[in-house]
Amino acid sequence: MVLSTRRTIEGLLLRVVDCGLAGSIFVVPLLMGGRHALGQLALTVFAVAAAWAWCLRQCLRDDDNAWRPTAALPLLLLGALLLMVQAVPLPYGLLSKLTPRAAEVLPLWTAAGDNPARLGSWPYVSFTPVATLAALVIFLDYALLFLVAVQRIRRIEDVERLLRWCALTAVIMAALGVLQLLCGNGKFLWFYEHPLSLASGVAKGTFTNRNHFAQFLALGVGPLIWWLQDSMRRSHGTGAKRVRSPGTSISRGELTTYMLGLALGLVLFAGLLSLSRGGILAMFIAATICAAVCYRTASLGGRLLAVLAVSGALIGASLGIFGYERVSTRLESLTSGSLEKIDQSAGRRTIWAATVGAAADFLPLGTGAGSFRKVYPMYTDLFSDERLDSTHAENSYLQELLETGAVGAVLMLAGIGLCVFWCVGGIRSSAPTRYKVCSAAIAGSLAASLAHALVDFVWYVPACMAMATVLAACAQRVWQLSKGGGRRAEGGEMLSGRRHGGPLAPGPWPLAPSRLAWPAVVVSLTFVGGWMIVDRAGPAVAQRYWDEYFVARNVMQLRPATDQNPEIADEEIQRRWIACLENVVRWSPTHVKAHLALAEAHRRLFDALQAASDNQMSLNHIRDAALQSRFPSREALNGWLSRAVGDHWVHLQQCLDHTLKALSLCPLEGRAYVYLAELSFLRGGNDAVRHSYLQQALRVRPYDGAVLQAAASEALLAGDVRGWLDYARRAFRSGPRRQRQIIGELTSVTPAEDLPAVADYVIREFQPDLEGLRLLHAECAKRCPPEQLEPLTRCRVKKAEEEATELGNVEAARVWMEAHLLHGQLGNAADAMRCARMALQRNPSNYDAHYRLALDLLKQESYAEAETHLRWCQQRTPGNRDVENKLREALKGRLDGRCRAALENEKLR
Numbered sequence: 001m002v003l004s005t006r007r008t009i010e011g012l013l014l015r016v017v018d019c020g021l022a023g024s025i026f027v028v029p030l031l032m033g034g035r036h037a038l039g040q041l042a043l044t045v046f047a048v049a050a051a052w053a054w055c056l057r058q059c060l061r062d063d064d065n066a067w068r069p070t071a072a073l074p075l076l077l078l079g080a081l082l083l084m085v086q087a088v089p090l091p092y093g094l095l096s097k098l099t100p101r102a103a104e105v106l107p108l109w110t111a112a113g114d115n116p117a118r119l120g121s122w123p124y125v126s127f128t129p130v131a132t133l134a135a136l137v138i139f140l141d142y143a144l145l146f147l148v149a150v151q152r153i154r155r156i157e158d159v160e161r162l163l164r165w166c167a168l169t170a171v172i173m174a175a176l177g178v179l180q181l182l183c184g185n186g187k188f189l190w191f192y193e194h195p196l197s198l199a200s201g202v203a204k205g206t207f208t209n210r211n212h213f214a215q216f217l218a219l220g221v222g223p224l225i226w227w228l229q230d231s232m233r234r235s236h237g238t239g240a241k242r243v244r245s246p247g248t249s250i251s252r253g254e255l256t257t258y259m260l261g262l263a264l265g266l267v268l269f270a271g272l273l274s275l276s277r278g279g280i281l282a283m284f285i286a287a288t289i290c291a292a293v294c295y296r297t298a299s300l301g302g303r304l305l306a307v308l309a310v311s312g313a314l315i316g317a318s319l320g321i322f323g324y325e326r327v328s329t330r331l332e333s334l335t336s337g338s339l340e341k342i343d344q345s346a347g348r349r350t351i352w353a354a355t356v357g358a359a360a361d362f363l364p365l366g367t368g369a370g371s372f373r374k375v376y377p378m379y380t381d382l383f384s385d386e387r388l389d390s391t392h393a394e395n396s397y398l399q400e401l402l403e404t405g406a407v408g409a410v411l412m413l414a415g416i417g418l419c420v421f422w423c424v425g426g427i428r429s430s431a432p433t434r435y436k437v438c439s440a441a442i443a444g445s446l447a448a449s450l451a452h453a454l455v456d457f458v459w460y461v462p463a464c465m466a467m468a469t470v471l472a473a474c475a476q477r478v479w480q481l482s483k484g485g486g487r488r489a490e491g492g493e494m495l496s497g498r499r500h501g502g503p504l505a506p507g508p509w510p511l512a513p514s515r516l517a518w519p520a521v522v523v524s525l526t527f528v529g530g531w532m533i534v535d536r537a538g539p540a541v542a543q544r545y546w547d548e549y550f551v552a553r554n555v556m557q558l559r560p561a562t563d564q565n566p567e568i569a570d571e572e573i574q575r576r577w578i579a580c581l582e583n584v585v586r587w588s589p590t591h592v593k594a595h596l597a598l599a600e601a602h603r604r605l606f607d608a609l610q611a612a613s614d615n616q617m618s619l620n621h622i623r624d625a626a627l628q629s630r631f632p633s634r635e636a637l638n639g640w641l642s643r644a645v646g647d648h649w650v651h652l653q654q655c656l657d658h659t660l661k662a663l664s665l666c667p668l669e670g671r672a673y674v675y676l677a678e679l680s681f682l683r684g685g686n687d688a689v690r691h692s693y694l695q696q697a698l699r700v701r702p703y704d705g706a707v708l709q710a711a712a713s714e715a716l717l718a719g720d721v722r723g724w725l726d727y728a729r730r731a732f733r734s735g736p737r738r739q740r741q742i743i744g745e746l747t748s749v750t751p752a753e754d755l756p757a758v759a760d761y762v763i764r765e766f767q768p769d770l771e772g773l774r775l776l777h778a779e780c781a782k783r784c785p786p787e788q789l790e791p792l793t794r795c796r797v798k799k800a801e802e803e804a805t806e807l808g809n810v811e812a813a814r815v816w817m818e819a820h821l822l823h824g825q826l827g828n829a830a831d832a833m834r835c836a837r838m839a840l841q842r843n844p845s846n847y848d849a850h851y852r853l854a855l856d857l858l859k860q861e862s863y864a865e866a867e868t869h870l871r872w873c874q875q876r877t878p879g880n881r882d883v884e885n886k887l888r889e890a891l892k893g894r895l896d897g898r899c900r901a902a903l904e905n906e907k908l909r
Contacts, residue, residue, distance in 0.1 A: 006060050013057040017152055020050025024145055024466040025165050029173055029216060032188065033207040034462025037543040040138060041536040043462050047141040048529035050148045055525055059518045070150050070476060072418055076143040079411050082404060083136040086368045089123035099125055101361045105378070106667050108696045116685060117692035119663065126368020127375060128666050130590040134539075135369035137532045138462060142469045149473035156481055159438055159474045160230070163223040166445070166467055170220020171263045174270035177205035177213060181273060195550035203273035207461070214279020215449065215458040217271045219467045221286040222444035224267060226437055228260040229294050278455045282448035289447055293440030297433045347382065348394045348455065354380035355393045359402040366405030374668040375402065381703035381734060392457035399457060419446055422475040431482030439482075442475045542588035549580040549597065571612075574605040592669065595662040599655045599675050606651040613646055619678060620717075626681045637682070656682050670701025674710045690714070705734030709741060725765065732766045739772045743779050752783040759792045770799045770815070786825060797822040804838070813843030820852060832856060847876060854886065863893035 023046035031039030092110075096103060102122065103110045109122040126132040153159055176189075181203045184190065188199045188206055197208040207213040235253025271283045357379045358367065367375045373391045376382075382390065393399035401409045423446065426439030449468050452458050459465055556573060578601045584594040610616060617625075622645065631637040641649040659675045677693035680686075685693075694711050701707045708731035715723035731738040743762065750758045759780055762768065768776060773796040780789055797819050804815040816839035823832035836853035839846055850869045857866035867890040873883045 010057050010060055013053040013060075014152075016053035017050045017057070017148060020046040020053065021145070021149060021152065021162070021470065022165060024050075025162075025470060026169050026172075028466055029169060029463035030189075030206050032192075032194070033205075033209075033212050033216070033464070034466065035208065035212075037536070037539040040134075040462060041533070041540040043141050043466060044137060044532050044536045047144040047148075048525070048532060051144040052522065052525050052529060054148050054151055055518060055522045059522060068151050068477075068480070070147070072146065072415065072472075072476070075411055075415050075418070076146070079139060079408070080136065080143065082365070082407055082411070083132060083139060083369055086126040086365060086404075087124065087129045087132040087136060090125065092121060092123070095123060095125065098365050099362060102127075105699055106696070107699070108692065109667055115692075117689045117696075119667075122667055124368070125365050126371055127668050128368050128371040128592075130592065130665055131370025132368045133535065137535050139369075140528075140532060141462075142465060145466060146469045146473050149470050150476060153474065153477040156435060156438065156478070159478055159481075162470055162474055163226055163438065163441055166471065167220050167223035167227045167263075169467070170217050170224060170267055173205045173213070173220075174217055174267040177203035177270045178266070178273065180205065193551065195547050195554065202275045203270050205270075207463075209461075210274040211276045211279050211452075211456045212458060212461045212464060214271045214274040214276035215282055215452050215456070215461070215464050216467070217267050217274075218279060218282035218286050218448040218452065219445045219464060219471070220267060221264075221283050221448070222290040222441035223471075224260065224264050225287060225290040225294070225444075226441035228257065228264060229437060231257045231260055278452050282452040285451050286444035286448040289444035290437075290440045293427055293443070294437055297436050297440075350380055350382050351376065351390055351394050352398060354382070355395070355398045355402050359398065359405075362402070362405060364405050365407055366401070366403045369403045371403055371668075372399055374666055377670075377701055377703060378668070378699075392460055394456055396453035396457050396459040399460070416450065419472050419475055422472075422479040426475065426479040426482050429479070429482040435478055435482040438478050439475065442471050442478065445471050446475065539588045539591070542584045542586075542591060542594075545580050545583040545587070546591070546594060549577055549584070552577065552580070571605060571608040574601045574608065577601045578605065590665055592662050592665045595658045595665070596669060596672060599658040599662065599672070602651040602655040602658065603675065603678075606648060606655070609648040609651070610645065613648075615644060615646075617645065619652075623678070623681045627686060634684070652679055653682060655679060668700045670697045670704045670707045673697035673700070674707055677710070677714075703730075703734060705731050705738035708734065709738055729766055732768070732772070736771050736775065739768065740775050742766075743772075743776050747779045747783075755780045755784045756788050756791065759789070763792070763795055770796070770803050773799055790826065793822055793826055797826070801835070804842075809842045813839040813846045813849060816842065817846070817848055817852065820849075829856065829859070833860070847873060851883070854890070858886065858890060858893070861893060861897075863890045863897060866890045867894060 024043055028034045028039050028043045028046070031042055034040060034043055090098070106122055108115075108117055108119045149162070153162070180188070180190075180199045181201075184199050186198045186200045187193050188204075194208055197204070202210045203213065204210050205213045205216070207216065231253060235251060235257055268283060268287075271279055274280075354376045355372070358375050362375075372393055373389055376390065376393070393402065397409075397412070400412050404411075423439055423443035427436050427443065429435065429439075446468060449458060449464070552573075578598060581594050581598045581601065584591050585598065588594070607619075610618075622641075625644070626637060626640070629640065631640065641652075655675060656679045659672045659679070662669055662672050663676070673693045673696050677690045677697070680690045680693060683689075691714070694707075694714055697704075697707045698711060708727050712724045712727035712731055715721075715727055728742055732742055746758055746762065747755060759776055762776055763773075766772070773792070777789065777792055777796055780792065786793070800815050800819040800822065804812045804819065807815060816835045820832050820835035820839065823829075823835060833853065833856045836849050836856060839849035840853065843849070851873050854866045854869035854873070857863075857869070867887065870883060870887040870890055874880070874887060877883060
C-alpha cells in the first residue's frame with residue numbers, strides 16, 4: 001500500500017514537471033513573448049514548480065544514482081555567482097579594483113571628505129542592481145528549466161516529445177500572427193493594447209517586436225522539419241501498418257504528413273510576413289541545416305525535399321495573394337550586400353560602436369545585467385532628445401560583453417561551445433538515424449538563435465530563450481543517449497562520465513547530490529523559489545498601472561489644444577498620473593522609471609498650482625530667496641515656504657524624495673540630477689552644490705538634450721554667455737525637442753522687427769538641419785511678414801534640396817515637394833517646376849507632385865503635359881471638383897491652342 005501510494009505521488013510529481021516544461025514552451029510565449037512582467041512571473045512559476053516537483057520526487061525514490069550529469073552545471077553556477085557579485089554591496093577597496101572607471105563616472109558617489117554635494121557611496125558593480133537581480137531571477141529560471149529537462153529526458157522518446165512541443169507552439173504562434181495581421185484590430189490577442197506596439201502592419205503574434213516573433217518561429221522550424229520526416233518515415237516504413245481513415249484512400253500517417261507540410265508552410269509564410277530580415281535568415285539557416293542532415297543520413301531525403309519544395313510553392317502562391325511586394329522589398333535589401341541598405345539610418349552601427357566603447361571601460365565584470373539602456377547614453381547621442389530609448393544593443397554578444405564583462409563573455413562562449421559539441425557529436429555519432437535527425441533539428445534551431453543574435457537581442461526574450469534552453473538540454477541528452485549505444489541508452493539508465501568518457505569528467509560526477517541531500521535541496525529551493533516568485537509578482541501587478549500611465553501620457557501628447565484653462569487641465573492630469581504612478585511604486589518600490597515620472601509629475605503639479613496662486617513666484621525666484629535668507633534650520637525653511645508659497649510647496653519635497661529614491665536605485669539618471677539641482681536649496685545646498693549636481697548630470701548624460709539645456713540655462717544665469725552658447729549648441733544638436741525650446745526662447749524675447757537678425761544668428765551659430773530650419777521659419781513667420789524672411793526661406797530651400805538628394809525615394813519626394821513650395825513663395829517658377837519633376841522622379845505615385853506640377857504647367861500654358869498629370873489625378877480621385885475644373889481648363893487651353901495654330905496656318909496660306 002505504501003509502495004503504491006509512493007508511486008502514485010511520484011507519477012503526480014512527474015506530471016507537474018511536464019506541466020512546468022509545457023508551460024514554459026506554450027504559455028510564456030502568449031504573454032507578450034515573456035517580456036511582459038506577467039510573462040516573466042509565469043516563467044518563474046513554471047520553472048520553480050518543475051524543479052521543486054522533480055527534487056521532491058527524487059526524495060521519494062530508492063535509487064542513489066538518480067542524477068544525470070551535465071557539464072553545463074558549473075557554468076550555470078558561475079553565471080549565477082557572477083550576477084550575485086554584481087548585485088550585492090562590496091567593500092570600496094575591492095570595488096575600485098573591479099570597476100576603476102566607476103569613480104570617474106560617479107564622482108559624487110565616490111568622493112571622500114565633507115563635500116556638501118556628496119550623495120554617498122555606490123557599493124555595487126552594477127549600475128542597475130534592481131535590474132541585475134531581476135536578470136538573476138530569469139537566469140535561474142533558465143538554469144532550472146535546463147537541469148530539469150536534462151533529468152526528465154530518459155529515452156529518445158522524451159526528446160521527440162519535447163521536439164513536437166517546440167514545433168507545435170511555433171505553429172500556434174504562426175497561425176496567431178497571420179490571423180492578427182489579416183483580421184486583427186490592432187490589439188494583441190484582440191484585447192491587449194500595448195503602450196509601445198501595435199499588433200497590425202506586420203505579423204507579430206504575441207511579440208511586441210517582429211524580429212522576436214520571427215526568431216521564435218525559427219526555433220520551431222528545425223523541430224517541425226524533424227516531425228515531418230519522422231511522420232514520413234513512420235507512414236512509409238517497411239512493413240508498417242497503414243490505417244486508413246474511413247471513406248478515404250489516405251492513411252492516417254499520410255494525412256499527418258500532409259498536415260505537417262501545411263504547418264511548415266504556415267510557419268515560413270508567417271515568418272516572411274513579419275518582414276524581419278534577420279528572422280527570415282534565421283529560419284533559412286534552421287531549415288537548411290536540418291534538411292541537409294536528413295538528406296545526408298538518407299532519412300527519406302528525396303521525399304522530404306519534395307515536400308519542402310511543395311511547401312515553398314505554397315508559400316510563393318500565398319505571397320502572390322498577400323504581401324509579395326513588401327516581402328520582396330525587404331529581401332532585396334537583405335541580399336543587396338550593402339550596409340547602407342540593410343542599416344539605412346546607421347542606428348545599429350551607432351549602438352554597436354557605443355556598446356564596444358562602453359565595454360572597453362568596464363571590461364572585468366561589466367556594468368551589470370540589465371544596465372545597457374542606462375549605460376549606452378554616455379557614449380552616443382542616439383535618441384538623446386526622445387522619450388523613447390534603445391533598450392538593448394541589437395547584438396546579444398556585445399550586450400553580454402558590456403553587461404557581464406570578460407567573465408560573462410567567457411562563460412557565454414563556453415556554453416555555446418558545449419551546445420556545438422553536443423549537436424555535432426550527436427550528428428556524427430554511430431547511433432541510429434533516429435538520433436542523428438533529432439540532433440539535426442536541435443542544431444538548426446540553436447544555429448538560428450546564434451546567427452540572429454548577431455543583429456538582435458533575441459537572447460533577452462524569455463519565450464525564445466526558454467525554448468532554446470529546452471533544446472540545449474535535448475542536445476545534451478541526445479548526445480549522451482547516442483554514446484550509450486542506442487537501445488541500451490533507451491532503457492532509462494542514469495548516465496555518468498565514467499561510462500561515456502569525453503568531456504564530462506571521468507569517474508563519479510562531483511556535483512551530483514546524494515540521496516540524503518535531496519531534502520536539503522527541496523528546502524533550499526522552497527526558499528529560493530519563493531523569493532524568485534515574490535520578486536516577479538510585484539512588477540507583474542505594477543505593469544498594469546504603468547501601462548495605463550504610459551498610454552495616457554502618449555495620448556496627452558497627441559491631444560490638440562483646447563479652450564480649457566491649461567493650468568487647470570494640467571493640474572487634473574498630473575493628479576491622475578500621480579495616483580497611477582503611486583500604485584506602480586506601491587507594488588514595485590524599486591521601479592526607477594516610475595519614481596522619476598513621479599518626480600516630474602509633482603514638479604509639474606507644483607508649477608500648475610503656483611501659476612494659479614496669488615504669489616506667482618517661479619521656482620528660480622523661490623530658490624534665490626531661500627538661499628539669500630539663510631534659514632538656520634529646515635523647520636524655518638518649511639515655515640517660510642508655507643507662508644510665501646502655500647501648502648502646495650510639499651510637491652517640491654515629494655519631487656525631491658522621488659528623485660533621491662531613483663538615484664539610489666540607479667545613479668546614471670541624468671535628468672534626476674537636474675531635478676536635484678533645481679531643488680538643492682531644500683537640502684541646504686548653495687550655488688556650488690547646484691553646479692556639482694549639473695556637472696554630475698553631464699558626466700552620465702553628456703548628450704542628453706534636457707541636461708544640456710539645464711546646463712545652458714544655469715550658465716546664462718551666471719552670466720557666462722560663452723558657456724551658454726556651448727551648451728545650447730550641443731543641446732540644439734540633440735534633436736527637434738530642444739531645437740524648438742531654444743528657438744522659442746530666443747524668438748519670444750525678440751521684437752518682431754529684429755526676428756530676421758535672430759534667424760541669421762541661429763543659422764550662423766547653431767547651423768540647424770532642415771528640421772531646425774522648419775522650426776525657426778515657423779516661429780519667425782508668426783510675427784514677421786514673408787518678404788522679411790526671404791533669406792531664411794532661401795537657406796531652407798537650399799538645405800531641403802541638399803537633404804532630398806540623400807534620402808530614400810518616398811521621403812525624398814516629400815522633401816522635394818517642400819522645396820517646390822518654398823521656390824513658389826520666392827517666385828522661382830522654373831525652380832519650383834524642377835523640384836516637382838524631381839519629386840515625381842523619386843516617387844512616381846506621389847499625388848501631390850502630379851497635381852502641383854500640373855498647376856505650374858497650366859501657368860506656363862503647357863496644357864498638353866498638364867492634361868496628362870491631371871488625368872492621372874482624376875483616375876485616383878474620381879469626382880474631385882478641383883481636379884475636374886483644372887482638367888477642363890487644360891482641355892480648353894489645348895483646344896484653343898490648336899484653333900489659334902489652325903488660324904495662323906490659314907493666314908500663312
